[in-house]
Amino acid sequence: MSGAREGQFADWMKTVQHKVEHELSAFLPPAGEEPRKLHEAMRYTALGGGKRVRPLLVYAAGALFGADERALAHAACAVEMIHVYSLVHDDMPCMDDDALRRGKPTVHVQYDEATALLVGDALQAQAFDVLANAHTVPHDRLVWMLKVLAHAAGAAGMCGGQAIDLDSVGLQLTLEQLERMHQLKTGALLRASVVLGALAGAEVNEEQMQALNAYARAIGLAFQVVDDVLDATADSATLGKTAGKDAAANKPTYVSILGLEESKALAQTLRDEAHAALAPFGDNARHLRDLADLIVQRNA
Amino acid sequence: MSGAREGQFADWMKTVQHKVEHELSAFLPPAGEEPRKLHEAMRYTALGGGKRVRPLLVYAAGALFGADERALAHAACAVEMIHVYSLVHDDMPCMDDDALRRGKPTVHVQYDEATALLVGDALQAQAFDVLANAHTVPHDRLVWMLKVLAHAAGAAGMCGGQAIDLDSVGLQLTLEQLERMHQLKTGALLRASVVLGALAGAEVNEEQMQALNAYARAIGLAFQVVDDVLDATADSATLGKTAGKDAAANKPTYVSILGLEESKALAQTLRDEAHAALAPFGDNARHLRDLADLIVQRNA
Numbered sequence: 001m002s003g004a005r006e007g008q009f010a011d012w013m014k015t016v017q018h019k020v021e022h023e024l025s026a027f028l029p030p031a032g033e034e035p036r037k038l039h040e041a042m043r044y045t046a047l048g049g050g051k052r053v054r055p056l057l058v059y060a061a062g063a064l065f066g067a068d069e070r071a072l073a074h075a076a077c078a079v080e081m082i083h084v085y086s087l088v089h090d091d092m093p094c095m096d097d098d099a100l101r102r103g104k105p106t107v108h109v110q111y112d113e114a115t116a117l118l119v120g121d122a123l124q125a126q127a128f129d130v131l132a133n134a135h136t137v138p139h140d141r142l143v144w145m146l147k148v149l150a151h152a153a154g155a156a157g158m159c160g161g162q163a164i165d166l167d168s169v170g171l172q173l174t175l176e177q178l179e180r181m182h183q184l185k186t187g188a189l190l191r192a193s194v195v196l197g198a199l200a201g202a203e204v205n206e207e208q209m210q211a212l213n214a215y216a217r218a219i220g221l222a223f224q225v226v227d228d229v230l231d232a233t234a235d236s237a238t239l240g241k242t243a244g245k246d247a248a249a250n251k252p253t254y255v256s257i258l259g260l261e262e263s264k265a266l267a268q269t270l271r272d273e274a275h276a277a278l279a280p281f282g283d284n285a286r287h288l289r290d291l292a293d294l295i296v297q298r299n300a
Numbered sequence: 301m302s303g304a305r306e307g308q309f310a311d312w313m314k315t316v317q318h319k320v321e322h323e324l325s326a327f328l329p330p331a332g333e334e335p336r337k338l339h340e341a342m343r344y345t346a347l348g349g350g351k352r353v354r355p356l357l358v359y360a361a362g363a364l365f366g367a368d369e370r371a372l373a374h375a376a377c378a379v380e381m382i383h384v385y386s387l388v389h390d391d392m393p394c395m396d397d398d399a400l401r402r403g404k405p406t407v408h409v410q411y412d413e414a415t416a417l418l419v420g421d422a423l424q425a426q427a428f429d430v431l432a433n434a435h436t437v438p439h440d441r442l443v444w445m446l447k448v449l450a451h452a453a454g455a456a457g458m459c460g461g462q463a464i465d466l467d468s469v470g471l472q473l474t475l476e477q478l479e480r481m482h483q484l485k486t487g488a489l490l491r492a493s494v495v496l497g498a499l500a501g502a503e504v505n506e507e508q509m510q511a512l513n514a515y516a517r518a519i520g521l522a523f524q525v526v527d528d529v530l531d532a533t534a535d536s537a538t539l540g541k542t543a544g545k546d547a548a549a550n551k552p553t554y555v556s557i558l559g560l561e562e563s564k565a566l567a568q569t570l571r572d573e574a575h576a577a578l579a580p581f582g583d584n585a586r587h588l589r590d591l592a593d594l595i596v597q598r599n600a
Contacts, residue, residue: 038455089417092417114395121386125453158425164334164335166414
C-alpha cells in the first residue's frame with residue numbers, strides 16, 4: 001500500500017470503528033435502567049474497545065454490494081454482539097478462566113460469574129434482535145441473513161468450534177483437525193461478517209458467494225495463524241489479554257505444529273489467497289484487501 | 301371439563317408432546333457427529349422430558365389462527381430450545397447450582413460446566429436457526445416472529461428477569477416487583493409462545509394481539525404462582541427438580557409474600573382472567589383454555 005492509500009484506509013477504519021461504537025451504544029440497553037447490573041455489564045464489555053474486525057468486514061463487504069448505512073449498522077452490531085458474548089463466556093472460569101480482555105478485567109472478574117453468564121446470553125439474543133430489526137433490508141434477504149448468523153453462531157459454527165477446542169486440550173491434532181476447529185471457532189463468524197455485509201446490500205449470486213467464501217476462509221485461517229504467532233511472541237500488555245496462555249494450557253496451535261517461521265509464511269500465503277479470491281470484484285474490493293493485509297500484519 | 305373433553309385434551313397434549321419430541325430430535329445436531337460431546341449433551345438435555353408447556357401454547361394458539369404443521373413445528377421447537385437453554389444455564393453452579401432437572405442429573409453434573417455453558421449457547425443459536433428456517437411462513441411475518449423471540453429471550457425479557465432475580469436474593473420485594481420479575485423471567489417466553497403460535501398461522505390484528513397478551517400475562521403469572529406453591533409443598537421426586545430451594549436460597553416468592561392460601565386463590569383468579577381474555581375467540585380457543593386450567597391444576 002502507498003502512504004496515501006494507507007492513510008485513506010486508516011481513516012476509513014477509524015470512521016467505521018467510531019460508527020460501530022456509537023451504534024452499539026444505541027442498540028444496547030441503557031445503563032441507568034433496571035436491571036442495572038446486567039445493562040451496565042453488557043455495556044462495559046461491548047463498548048470502548050476491540051479492533052472491531054467483524055464490523056469492518058461487514059462494512060467492507062457492504063461497500064462492494066451498495067449496502068445502505070442502516071443495514072450495515074444493524075448487521076455490524078449483530079455480529080459484534082455475537083463475538084463479544086463469545087469472549088465473555090470464553091473468559092469464564094469453567095472455560096479459559098481469563099482475567100484480562102481488551103486491557104480490562106473480564107466481566108466475571110469485574111462483576112461476577114452469574115452476571116457474565118447472563119451478559120453473554122443477553123448479548124446473543126440482542127444480536128438477533130438487532131439484525132431482525134434491520135428495516136431497510138427486504139424481508140426475503142433479511143431472513144437469509146438471520147439464517148447465516150444463527151448458523152455461524154451455533155453448533156455447526158462458533159459453539160461447535162469451541163467444543164472441539166475443549167476436547168482438544170492435551171491432544172496432538174493434525175493440521176487438518178486444527179484447521180477445521182478454527183474454521184468453526186473463529187472462521188464461521190468472520191465468514192458470516194463478510195456474507196452479511198454483502199447481503200445487507202444486495203442478493204449475492206452463486207459465483208460471488210464462492211469468491212466471498214474463499215476470501216473469508218483465507219482471512220479466517222490467517223487470523224488464527226497470526227493469533228497463535230502473537231500468543232507465542234507478544235506480551236500481555238500489547239495484546240490486551242493474557243499472552244502465552246495456549247502453550248500454558250497445552251492447546252494445539254499453528255506454532256506448536258508448524259513452528260514459528262512456517263506459521264508466519266502460512267499467514268502470508270493465506271493473505272495472498274485472500275487477495276486472489278477478490279480478483280473478480282476489481283478495485284471496489286480494496287477495503288476487503290486492506291483488511292486481509294491488516295489481519296496478517298497486526299501486532300495485537 | 302367433562303370427562304370426554306378432558307380425554308380429548310389429554311390426547312391432544314400427548315400428540316403435540318410426541319410431535320415436539322420428534323421434531324426436536326430432527327432439528328438437533330446428530331449425536332454421532334463431531335463435536336460429539338456437545339451434540340450428545342444438547343440432545344441429553346432437550347429430549348426425553350419436560351411438560352412442553354411452551355410448545356403446547358404454540359400449537360394451541362396456532363390452531364386458533366390456522367397455522368400449518370411445519371410452521372408450528374419450527375416455532376414450537378424454537379421456543380422450547382430457548383427454554384431448555386435457560387434451564388441449563390440456570391442450573392449451573394454460578395446460578396442456582398442445581399443437580400437435578402426433569403428427574404435427571406443437570407448438564408454440568410452429567411458432563412461438565414464448560415459443556416453446559418456451550419450447550420446453552422448453542423441451543424440459543426439453534427432456536428433462531430430453527431425459527432428462521434420456517435419456510436412455510438411468509439417472510440414478513442417470519443421477521444416479525446424472529447423479533448418476538450429475540451425480544452422475549454434477551455435483556456428486555458428472560459435474561460432481564462433472571463438478572464432481577466439474582467439481584468433480589470435476600471431482598472424484601474413488593475408484590476409489584478415480584479410480578480415484574482416473573483413477567484420477564486418466565487412470562488416473556490410464555491407470551492412469545494402464544495404470539496408465535498398465532499403468527500405462525502396469520503397476521504394478528506391489534507385487538508387479537510391484546511387478547512392474546514392478556515391471556516398470556518395471566519397464565520404467565522399463574523404459572524409462577526403455582527411454581528412457588530409447588531416449591532413450598534411438593535417433594536423433589538414429584539417435581540423432578542429440587543423442592544424447597546427458593547426458601548432455602550432466601551428468594552422472594554408469592555408464598556413468602558402472600559402466604560400459601562392466598563397464593564392458591566391468586567392462581568385461580570388468574571386462571572379466570574385467562575379464560576375471560578379468550579372470550580372473543582369462542583370455542584376455537586378451547587386448547588388455550590384447557591392449558592390455563594392445566595397450568596393452575598398441575599402438581600409438578
